[in-house]
Amino acid sequence: MKIKVIxxxxxxxxxxxxxxxxxxxxxxxFSNINEVRQGKFFEINVNENNEEKAKGQVEEMCxxxxxxxxxxxxxxx
Amino acid sequence: MKSSVIIFPGSNCxxxxxxxxxxxxxxxxxxxxxxxxxxxSDLIVLPGGFSYGDYxxxxxxxxxxxxxKSVIDFAHSGGLVLGICNGFQxxxxxxxxxxxxxxxxxxxxxxxxxxxxxxxxxNKFFKNIKKDILELHIAHNExxxxxxxxxxxxxxxxxxxxxxxCNSEGLENDENNPNGAIxxxxxxxxxNKNVLGMMPHPERMIDEYLxxxxxxxxxxxxLGNMK
Numbered sequence: 349m350k351i352k353v354i355x356x357x358x359x360x361x362x363x364x365x366x367x368x369x370x371x372x373x374x375x376x377x378f379s380n381i382n383e384v385r386q387g388k389f390f391e392i393n394v395n396e397n398n399e400e401k402a403k404g405q406v407e408e409m410c411x412x413x414x415x416x417x418x419x420x421x422x423x424x425x
Numbered sequence: 426m427k428s429s430v431i432i433f434p435g436s437n438c439x440x441x442x443x444x445x446x447x448x449x450x451x452x453x454x455x456x457x458x459x460x461x462x463x464x465x466s467d468l469i470v471l472p473g474g475f476s477y478g479d480y481x482x483x484x485x486x487x488x489x490x491x492x493x494k495s496v497i498d499f500a501h502s503g504g505l506v507l508g509i510c511n512g513f514q515x516x517x518x519x520x521x522x523x524x525x526x527x528x529x530x531x532x533x534x535x536x537x538x539x540x541x542x543x544x545x546x547x548n549k550f551f552k553n554i555k556k557d558i559l560e561l562h563i564a565h566n567e568x569x570x571x572x573x574x575x576x577x578x579x580x581x582x583x584x585x586x587x588x589x590x591c592n593s594e595g596l597e598n599d600e601n602n603p604n605g606a607i608x609x610x611x612x613x614x615x616x617n618k619n620v621l622g623m624m625p626h627p628e629r630m631i632d633e634y635l636x637x638x639x640x641x642x643x644x645x646x647x648l649g650n651m652k
């Protein structure tokens with residue numbers, strides 16, 4: 349079963365890469381952009397048929413490794 | 426005094442650290458990350474570099490490597506642990522130190538000499554050090570120290586801030602903050618002050634002719650405090 353995870357910086361945490369991307373987009377004449385926040389996307393193939401169990405495992409992975417909860421939030425989708 | 430330097434795939438300051446420790450009288454052993462046990466040591470050093478190619482987050486993969494449990498146990502039993510640059514990043518990812526090192530504010534890799542002010546001397550690392558302001562070298566892309574307001578308050582209340590970026594006169598302001606770190610923080614301790622993480626590299630400042638010797642002061646002093 350494939351479980352997908354998105355890790356993003358928490359609101360209020362400085363995201364210089366997002367800012368640089370935004371400025372570049374502005375320079376490419378995409379002028380109506382208020383903000384860009386960048387993050388990470390994971391696709392985890394868990395050998396498990398029970399979705400709830402698989403998501404529970406992935407949640408553990410997020411807390412222990414995939415995200416640093418000081419600055420990042422994770423969303424399992 | 427016995428020291429151990431842990432080598433991860435991608436470490437690149439491990440040998441410099443070995444040279445520095447040996448020069449000042451430590452009997453040093455190099456330890457591979459895939460080992461589980463560390464030889465009997467008085468000091469463990471996590472060196473600078475790019476462990477595991479900085480994948481995921483700097484230091485995050487190294488913080489789960491086989492050897493780390495021994496490092497954490499050693500730290501919890503009061504042993505001295507020093508993490509420089511990537512070593513500092515690894516220590517925050519293990520949870521031994523608070524906060525995280527984010528990408529530098531202006532997205533540039535910084536490689537230059539800086540001045541840092543020693544903020545606390547009631548610890549084995551800086552007690553009796555002859556200078557309050559040290560000239561050391563930094564070389565990093567992720568040195569922008571960040572933590573929550575509560576964590577910062579704890580660091581300040583417990584005097585856990587080890588060193589801050591400043592100018593040669595000791596002035597700490599934005600102009601003398603190379604990477605955007607909160608409160609110009611260059612290094613911090615754990616609560617018991619037996620674990621020190623810092624971005625500047627003392628091991629690069631141990632030669633009178635090549636670099637200046639403020640790193641020598643650091644190592645000589647540390648060894649003196651450990652005896």
